[in-house]
Amino acid sequence: MNKKGVIFGILVISIIAVIATSMSSSPNETFDVDMTRTHGSISTAMGSPILGDPLAPITIVEFGDYQCHQCYNWFHDTKPMITRDYIETGKANLVFVDFAFLGRDSPKAAQATYCADDQNMYWEYHNSLYTFQESKIDNGWASSERLKSFAFNLNLDMTLFDECLDSEKYSKRVQYNSQQARDNGVRGTPGFFIVGPDGQEQLGGAQPFSVFKRILDSMI
Amino acid sequence: MLAILKLIFSNFKFIALSLIIFSSMMIILLIISEFIFLEPYFVTHIPSGSELGFILITILSALSALVIPMNVFRITNLKNSKQKMSGSIFGSVMGSVAGACSCGPIGFAVISTFGSVGATATAFLTNYEIPIRIIAIIILVITYFTTIKSLKSECKINF
Numbered sequence: 113m114n115k116k117g118v119i120f121g122i123l124v125i126s127i128i129a130v131i132a133t134s135m136s137s138s139p140n141e142t143f144d145v146d147m148t149r150t151h152g153s154i155s156t157a158m159g160s161p162i163l164g165d166p167l168a169p170i171t172i173v174e175f176g177d178y179q180c181h182q183c184y185n186w187f188h189d190t191k192p193m194i195t196r197d198y199i200e201t202g203k204a205n206l207v208f209v210d211f212a213f214l215g216r217d218s219p220k221a222a223q224a225t226y227c228a229d230d231q232n233m234y235w236e237y238h239n240s241l242y243t244f245q246e247s248k249i250d251n252g253w254a255s256s257e258r259l260k261s262f263a264f265n266l267n268l269d270m271t272l273f274d275e276c277l278d279s280e281k282y283s284k285r286v287q288y289n290s291q292q293a294r295d296n297g298v299r300g301t302p303g304f305f306i307v308g309p310d311g312q313e314q315l316g317g318a319q320p321f322s323v324f325k326r327i328l329d330s331m332i
Numbered sequence: 333m334l335a336i337l338k339l340i341f342s343n344f345k346f347i348a349l350s351l352i353i354f355s356s357m358m359i360i361l362l363i364i365s366e367f368i369f370l371e372p373y374f375v376t377h378i379p380s381g382s383e384l385g386f387i388l389i390t391i392l393s394a395l396s397a398l399v400i401p402m403n404v405f406r407i408t409n410l411k412n413s414k415q416k417m418s419g420s421i422f423g424s425v426m427g428s429v430a431g432a433c434s435c436g437p438i439g440f441a442v443i444s445t446f447g448s449v450g451a452t453a454t455a456f457l458t459n460y461e462i463p464i465r466i467i468a469i470i471i472l473v474i475t476y477f478t479t480i481k482s483l484k485s486e487c488k489i490n491f
Contacts (some may be wrong), residue, residue: 180435181458182366186378213443214435215455249455299437317366317436320377327372 143311152312164205175211175303178221187242188320211293217254222286224259354397395472396424419475427468
């Protein structure tokens with residue numbers, strides 16, 4: 113009788129342990145997003161946090177891939193001037209939405225930004241990726257190890273970050289964002305939508321500041 | 333060498349062909365490589381660090397505009413085999429394709445159509461864009477000199 117009781121006990125404990133393990137490692141973990149957030153025709157609910165004043169009259173939605181060299185060019189050549197003249201002055205804000213299609217490391221890099229966002233460091237991590245991007249796609253610069261080293265350099269909690277990245281917690285989020293790009297007719301990166309009070313304008317490619325200025329000024 | 337070039341380009345048809353090849357190749361490659369934007373406004377833009385890519389496109393277009401008409405001249409005037417065009421066409425196409433498949437619409441279309449095979453191919457063409465363009469230019473230069481050499485003998489020009 114005692115033997116049966118011990119076996120039954122072990123069985124129950126094993127079942128509970130299996131259920132607990134499977135629940136804790138489930139990729140369907142929850143995270144806080146405002147599912148109603150849209151900008152023009154685009155659902156930006158799963159995109160980045162808003163950079164700048166959330167109440168700014170104009171929103172620039174950037175679709176990008178962290179391995180895209182033209183995104184790198186835009187980040188370094190055009191974005192600083194937009195930040196200075198429109199985002200920091202409260203005239204516009206910016207949302208980054210992943211369109212991770214270029215290589216096998218692209219989705220992982222996008223997921224890593226949301227792992228950084230868990231620690232309120234989305235934009236710092238985003239900036240790191242575009243600062244340290246190498247020109248070759250899938251050459252290892254955005255491998256899991258390197259993504260973790262970028263997080264380490266930003267003093268993130270590495271236990272939380274590693275757990276998040278290894279579990280692919282944000283895989284579906286990145287897929288959703290890439291689908292938004294396709295649904296809105298984006299055919300390459302970087303792709304932009306400038307959403308103003310009276311409508312939206314689509315821009316393709318790493319266009320210079322003069323083009324953005326012309327559109328943004330016409331919307332203010 | 334100059335005498336052969338004068339012989340070919342004394343005919344207006346070959347000057348026109350050369351201009352068409354140069355301008356069309358240059359414009360298409362500059363649009364694909366995002367040095368020119370047509371929408372929403374026409375604008376030209378060379379990002380810092382992309383100067384070498386611009387120079388290689390210019391050299392590639394100029395060499396193609398020189399070498400392809402020379403080979404067309406051989407075929408039409410000297411009734412040579414069309415296979416002798418292969419060097420110039422191959423060099424031009426190879427140089428053009430190198431920069432086409434990056435993160436722009438062509439790269440996206442290739443990846444969307446061919447999946448992981450397309451992604452691998454576009455990654456290769458993007459990663460090695462500059463070396464591929466340099467190889468294409470070398471092929472065109474070699475084709476130029478071999479064409480000059482064979483035209484010399486075929487036209488029996490004495491220097």
